[in-house]
Amino acid sequence: MDKNDIYIIYGNKDLKNMTLQILEKTNIESLIGDRNKKIGIKPNLINSMKASFGSTTHPEIVDGIVQYLFEKGFKNIEIMEGSWVGGNTKEAFKVCGYEDIAQKYGVELIDTKKEKYTSYNCGGIDINICDCAMNVDFMINVPVLKGHCQTEVTCALKNNKGIIPDKEKRRFHTMGLHKPIAHLNLKAKNDFILVDAVCGDVDFEEGGNPVEMSRIMAFLDPVLCDSYGCGLIGYDVEDVEYIKIARRLGIGSTDVENANIHELNSAEGIKNVIPSSRKAQRLSKNINQHDACSACFASLMYAMQRIDDKYGINHVKEEISIGQGFKGKTGKIGIGRCTKCFEKYVDGCPPKAKDILEFLEKEAVK
Numbered sequence: 358m359d360k361n362d363i364y365i366i367y368g369n370k371d372l373k374n375m376t377l378q379i380l381e382k383t384n385i386e387s388l389i390g391d392r393n394k395k396i397g398i399k400p401n402l403i404n405s406m407k408a409s410f411g412s413t414t415h416p417e418i419v420d421g422i423v424q425y426l427f428e429k430g431f432k433n434i435e436i437m438e439g440s441w442v443g444g445n446t447k448e449a450f451k452v453c454g455y456e457d458i459a460q461k462y463g464v465e466l467i468d469t470k471k472e473k474y475t476s477y478n479c480g481g482i483d484i485n486i487c488d489c490a491m492n493v494d495f496m497i498n499v500p501v502l503k504g505h506c507q508t509e510v511t512c513a514l515k516n517n518k519g520i521i522p523d524k525e526k527r528r529f530h531t532m533g534l535h536k537p538i539a540h541l542n543l544k545a546k547n548d549f550i551l552v553d554a555v556c557g558d559v560d561f562e563e564g565g566n567p568v569e570m571s572r573i574m575a576f577l578d579p580v581l582c583d584s585y586g587c588g589l590i591g592y593d594v595e596d597v598e599y600i601k602i603a604r605r606l607g608i609g610s611t612d613v614e615n616a617n618i619h620e621l622n623s624a625e626g627i628k629n630v631i632p633s634s635r636k637a638q639r640l641s642k643n644i645n646q647h648d649a650c651s652a653c654f655a656s657l658m659y660a661m662q663r664i665d666d667k668y669g670i671n672h673v674k675e676e677i678s679i680g681q682g683f684k685g686k687t688g689k690i691g692i693g694r695c696t697k698c699f700e701k702y703v704d705g706c707p708p709k710a711k712d713i714l715e716f717l718e719k720e721a722v723k
């Protein structure tokens with residue numbers, strides 16, 4: 358796997374098996390190398406909410422990572438996280454299913470809130486980082502791709518806020534978040550990134566409005582990861598300050614256009630398994646869906662959220678059709694390749710939220 362590669366597997370049911378498949382394809386085994394290396398796994402357990410609410414990393418994904426590593430002979434594994442300020446990491450480990458993983462494999466759970474830390478010069482800003490995270494030989498970052506009310510997007514770069522002590526998290530907020538998040542990643546380890554993009558929240562990191570994107574994605578470059586994630590949830594990289602700063606600092610590339618995308622399967626036919634939230638129902642009042650795949654519908658939901666943020670959802674004046682039920686049918690405004698016989702449609706299977714947003718701003722927002 359190269360820094361320029363993006364691996365994607367679609368699905369929302371057997372997440373552990375999906376994880377095992379994507380890890381085999383990326384050949385992370387050879388990236389790690391020596392079996393004696395200490396491996397850290399950093400999920401997102403910002404709060405004590407089950408992953409289906411859209412805020413935390415699905416335990417099935419971390420279970421799959423640990424099983425894969427064990428099967429390949431890597432036994433020195435630690436799972437580490439510190440919930441947000443005021444949150445209880447121990448409770449999050451329990452509620453989110455991580456205590457079960459620890460017991461099953463005999464791996465350690467580390468609450469970074471209780472860990473010692475050391476100050477590092479991160480490109481001119483001194484930042485305290487927990488020793489447990491700096492002492493691993495290989496770090497697997499397992500963020501949730503979701504919207505964020507202050508930074509627009511949260512994924513790999515921001516997930517590393519969980520490896521700093523609480524007092525440093527508070528200081529980050531006084532510094533406006535963007536700059537310290539980017540600078541932290543000059544030192545934080547991002548050796549491999551496996552993104553839980555199964556059902557992240559549409560606009561809040563604490564969850565409650567999950568939108569089923571139904572995919573797991575692998576990256577080596579955290580900046581490319583977050584840049585690609587931006588497009589999936591309706592943002593342009595240039596909208597997100599901390600990604601631009603990370604690019605300037607040389608942490609990685611935002612060049613999504615020239616990335617090598619490897620889709621291991623198709624999004625077609627994957628249906629939602631979580632009932633839609635009240636917010637999703639409000640955003641979808643102009644949507645005519647007939648057998649829409651969850652990945653496609655999620656892109657449209659993220660685009661509708663961005664329209665709601667910018668103009669108010671009531672400014673969408675046209676009916677928008679989406680789904681396999683429109684294949685070969687005619688109509689006015691369609692989303693996805695299934696609606697290619699419509700007067701106007703967005704191509705892609707599934708299309709990105711950013712492309713849908715640009716299209717709807719032109720064709721449906723009045």
Ligand code: SF4
Nearest residue numbers: 650653693694695706
């Ligand atoms: S374009 Fe059609 S087949 Fe493709 S993801 Fe959308 S609804 Fe599914």
